[in-house]
Amino acid sequence: MLIKHTICSFCSVGCGINLISNNGKVVGTYPYKKHPINEGKNCLRGRSSYKDIQENRIIVPHQKQQNKLVESSWEDAFSLINESLKSHSQDEIGIVVSGELTNEENAIIKNFAESRGIKNIGFYSHNFPNFKGYDDLSFANYEDLKNANFLFIIGNIIVDNPLIGRRVFMAKDNGVPVFSADYSDLTTTSINSDKHFKFFSFSDFLDEFPNEIKNELNKDSIIIFNILESIDNFDKLVEIVKKSNSKILPVLPGSNSFGTMNYFLPLDKNELKELLSKIKVLITVEADILTYDDGDNINLHNFDSFIAIDTSLNGTSSIADTILPTSLWFEKSGTFTNTVGTNQSFEKVIEAPETTNSIEHIFSEL
Amino acid sequence: MSKFLEIRSKNKDICTLGECGGSITSILQYLLETKVVDGVLNIKKYDDIYDGVPVFITDPKEILETAGSLHCAPTMVADLISEYLDDKKLAVVVKPCDAMAINELVKRNRFNSENLFIIGLNCGGTLMPEPAQRMFELFYDLNPEDIIKEEIDKGQIIVLLKDGTEKGVKIDELEEKGWGRRENCQRCEVKIPRNTDIVCGNWGATEGWTFTEVISEKGVKLINDAVKDGFIESKTPSDKQIEIRAKLEKIMEKLADKFQKKQLNTEYPSIEKWDEYWNRCIECYGCRDVCPICWCNECEIERFFENESLTPPDPLTFQGVRLTHMSFSCINCGQCEDVCPVHIPLSKIYYKAQKNYRENTGYIAGITDELPPLYSPENE
Ligand SMILES: Cc1cc2nc3c(=O)[nH]c(=O)nc-3n(C[C@H](O)[C@H](O)[C@H](O)COP(=O)(O)OP(=O)(O)OC[C@H]3O[C@@H](n4cnc5c(N)ncnc54)[C@H](O)[C@@H]3O)c2cc1C
Ligand code: SF4
Ligand code: SF4
Numbered sequence: 001m002l003i004k005h006t007i008c009s010f011c012s013v014g015c016g017i018n019l020i021s022n023n024g025k026v027v028g029t030y031p032y033k034k035h036p037i038n039e040g041k042n043c044l045r046g047r048s049s050y051k052d053i054q055e056n057r058i059i060v061p062h063q064k065q066q067n068k069l070v071e072s073s074w075e076d077a078f079s080l081i082n083e084s085l086k087s088h089s090q091d092e093i094g095i096v097v098s099g100e101l102t103n104e105e106n107a108i109i110k111n112f113a114e115s116r117g118i119k120n121i122g123f124y125s126h127n128f129p130n131f132k133g134y135d136d137l138s139f140a141n142y143e144d145l146k147n148a149n150f151l152f153i154i155g156n157i158i159v160d161n162p163l164i165g166r167r168v169f170m171a172k173d174n175g176v177p178v179f180s181a182d183y184s185d186l187t188t189t190s191i192n193s194d195k196h197f198k199f200f201s202f203s204d205f206l207d208e209f210p211n212e213i214k215n216e217l218n219k220d221s222i223i224i225f226n227i228l229e230s231i232d233n234f235d236k237l238v239e240i241v242k243k244s245n246s247k248i249l250p251v252l253p254g255s256n257s258f259g260t261m262n263y264f265l266p267l268d269k270n271e272l273k274e275l276l277s278k279i280k281v282l283i284t285v286e287a288d289i290l291t292y293d294d295g296d297n298i299n300l301h302n303f304d305s306f307i308a309i310d311t312s313l314n315g316t317s318s319i320a321d322t323i324l325p326t327s328l329w330f331e332k333s334g335t336f337t338n339t340v341g342t343n344q345s346f347e348k349v350i351e352a353p354e355t356t357n358s359i360e361h362i363f364s365e366l
Numbered sequence: 367m368s369k370f371l372e373i374r375s376k377n378k379d380i381c382t383l384g385e386c387g388g389s390i391t392s393i394l395q396y397l398l399e400t401k402v403v404d405g406v407l408n409i410k411k412y413d414d415i416y417d418g419v420p421v422f423i424t425d426p427k428e429i430l431e432t433a434g435s436l437h438c439a440p441t442m443v444a445d446l447i448s449e450y451l452d453d454k455k456l457a458v459v460v461k462p463c464d465a466m467a468i469n470e471l472v473k474r475n476r477f478n479s480e481n482l483f484i485i486g487l488n489c490g491g492t493l494m495p496e497p498a499q500r501m502f503e504l505f506y507d508l509n510p511e512d513i514i515k516e517e518i519d520k521g522q523i524i525v526l527l528k529d530g531t532e533k534g535v536k537i538d539e540l541e542e543k544g545w546g547r548r549e550n551c552q553r554c555e556v557k558i559p560r561n562t563d564i565v566c567g568n569w570g571a572t573e574g575w576t577f578t579e580v581i582s583e584k585g586v587k588l589i590n591d592a593v594k595d596g597f598i599e600s601k602t603p604s605d606k607q608i609e610i611r612a613k614l615e616k617i618m619e620k621l622a623d624k625f626q627k628k629q630l631n632t633e634y635p636s637i638e639k640w641d642e643y644w645n646r647c648i649e650c651y652g653c654r655d656v657c658p659i660c661w662c663n664e665c666e667i668e669r670f671f672e673n674e675s676l677t678p679p680d681p682l683t684f685q686g687v688r689l690t691h692m693s694f695s696c697i698n699c700g701q702c703e704d705v706c707p708v709h710i711p712l713s714k715i716y717y718k719a720q721k722n723y724r725e726n727t728g729y730i731a732g733i734t735d736e737l738p739p740l741y742s743p744e745n746e
């Protein structure tokens with residue numbers, strides 16, 4: 001039995017968590033009380049993600065033959081992929097990564113793409129834009145929550161990102177008023193707010209932003225949100241924020257969405273679809289594209305070649321022509337940048353299965 | 367053998383590395399080197415003195431890395447034994463709360479204590495690592511990183527700096543302002559865990575030695591063998607020393623009693639306040655999962671929440687299950703409260719319930735040898 005520190009890979013808050021391994025397998029969690037962000041407290045999803053990501057694990061390369069996935073050797077897989085990369089122009093090749101890769105892996109993939117002249121590359125950011133374009137905005141950090149004089153929350157932050165929710169309660173305990181807004185009337189966030197606003201359309205809500213909230217906003221207030229219907233929403237929100245000089249705390253979806261923005265273009269759904277429509281060879285890196293779908297049809301069947309670099313057999317990887325199995329988060333070392341821009345490094349907890357390869361190795365062979 | 371002994375390591379390095387003569391470290395080394403045990407479960411610094419984490423050690427050379435007391439490490443090891451180490455011959459170093467949790471688990475046949483050497487520590491309390499560092503900045507005017515050691519002595523929390531200087535602040539003063547030891551530690555009344563094989567501490571000890579109370583037959587043999595094999599030396603403390611230790615124990619028990627009255631009665635949250643707390647609950651089961659006593663095989667709690675919905679849960683139902691299933695066995699370790707993401711002072715309810723149960727039945731969780739008659743294993 002061995003207990004090791006790591007950083008939770010489930011959401012962008014960046015909590016510390018201890019993983020327990022036994023006989024080379026991760027089998028449980030233990031509170032990491034010294035971690036400054038969460039002091040040993042983790043939510044259920046954070047505590048169970050080590051189990052969830054091991055489901056449908058894939059540890060040997062697979063190739064599609066007569067519409068069926070069969071095991072293959074790394075050599076065969078690489079030579080087939082390389083053939084198809086060679087027979088397509090750089091503009092016909094596209095790469096979709098996810099907000100859950102480490103900064104180091106992102107750097108490797110970016111390098112690869114640049115050296116091949118591949119420009120069709122990005123990740124789905126759930127409509128969050130690149131913050132780099134908003135230099136004049138004031139982004140709040142976790143400490144600021146303590147010193148705020150008013151919090152306005154959009155989305156069910158207390159349930160979705162509980163370790164930011166914790167800081168909302170700490171502020172509340174200091175007498176800070178908290179307002180919230182969401183699609184639903186009855187959420188854990190709403191019942192813990194002094195005032196709650198229900199909306200049907202986020203966009204309309206921002207267009208007719210209630211004076212009651214506007215009047216409370218000032219330079220020491222913070223708007224926390226984890227949902228956006230479109231990048232457009234963000235711009236509307238920015239206007240409200242700028243008028244009141246308040247700060248924002250956008251809570252991104254992936255454990256390294258923030259860091260990934262330093263390497264790749266964040267795409268909304270339309271931009272992602274456009275990228276996919278332009279290319280003939282698709283490489284996904286731990287990007288389960290079909291879960292982004294929400295019913296809009298994303299078609300992944302019409303590529304000359306579809307290569308999924310992934311850890312598990314999911315909706316997306318299972319329709320790929322080739323699957324290259326890679327390491328799980330706790331089988332590698334690296335850094336994540338959390339939603340307030342803090343870089344946190346973590347060490348490997350256990351070794352990856354020998355039949356898998358690291359992102360670094362895979363891209364060095366392509 | 368006398369019931370009370372002073373012991374210390376015979377190894378110079380361990381003597382200096384250890385908290386009070388390194389007696390525990392040398393006893394553990396003896397157990398590993400002579401292969402009396404398969405391994406040792408104790409606490410080790412991970413990154414620094416605020417970062418104590420349980421380790422399972424099988425190599426006697428590695429045991430030196432675990433020497434010293436970490437007061438900012440509110441760990442719990444009982445459930446680690448039942449989950450991962452129940453098939454091993456094991457020595458474990460425990461605070462009173464760990465020892466009481468072990469006692470409860472052994473009573474529930476989670477593991478067999480015959481395979482276990484339980485080495486107890488007197489415990490004045492632990493601090494949460496993050497608040498402790500803020501406290502050293504605020505009240506000691508120190509950079510927490512410059513502190514290489516902390517101890518609780520003579521009513522003070524004393525720190526030792528890299529440059530050799532010391533600084534202490536009265537615990538009373540810190541705790542009055544909401545800092546200091548965890549709340550459950552303030553009210554913790556078991557300061558010397560006697561449900562162990564031996565108990566070690568500095569109370570009453572000569573400088574550089576550990577005062578040890580030998581409890582069980584196993585403990586007697588352990589000390590004898592470790593002395594015989596040259597790992598530790600021992601001497602008999604004076605009556606005066608024994609008296610000092612007993613007195614300190616009494617003082618601490620009284621203090622705990624004072625805190626209990628305050629936390630569980632006069633300043634116990636009102637019903638309205640509890641309603642407010644339950645509204646916060648995000649149903650993460652963190653409190654249940656970390657509780658060393660909560661070990662029902664088929665937890666009923668999950669059944670209440672099978673269908674996820676947007677409506678907030680009813681945490682009262684959930685906590686109600688825990689109250690009826692385990693509160694009589696609550697050992698006040700505070701783990702549930704430590705891990706609750708939304709800061710609900712959970713251990714107050716459970717410990718208050720155990721104290722009520724104790725008044726009615728005489729059953730002291732973690733101490734009384736038999737499980738209470740009402741306890742029915744079918745519910746487990
Ligand atoms: C949190 C804490 C509070 C204490 N309070 C008192 C007190 O009020 N009065 C008193 O007389 N003695 C107290 N002690 C005991 C005392 O500090 C010495 O540990 C004891 O005298 C043994 O000294 P040693 O040199 O033989 O131990 P060492 O050889 O230094 O070995 C110490 C052992 O304690 C283990 N340990 C360290 N930190 C923890 C922890 N947080 N939880 C569990 N195990 C741990 C280590 O892994 C190691 O095995 C306390 C110890 C701790 C850890
Ligand atoms: S809040 Fe996010 S980072 Fe923290 S434990 Fe939960 S999922 Fe993990
Ligand atoms: S609960 Fe008691 S035994 Fe446990 S750490 Fe606190 S004071 Fe020590």
Ligand code: SF4
Pocket residue numbers: 653656657658659660695696697698699700701702703712713716717
């Ligand atoms: S209810 Fe809380 S304080 Fe009581 S034994 Fe369980 S974790 Fe410890």
Ligand code: SF4
Pocket residue numbers: 646647648649650651652653654681702705706707708709710712
């Ligand atoms: S740890 Fe706190 S939030 Fe989680 S279930 Fe328990 S009481 Fe609720």
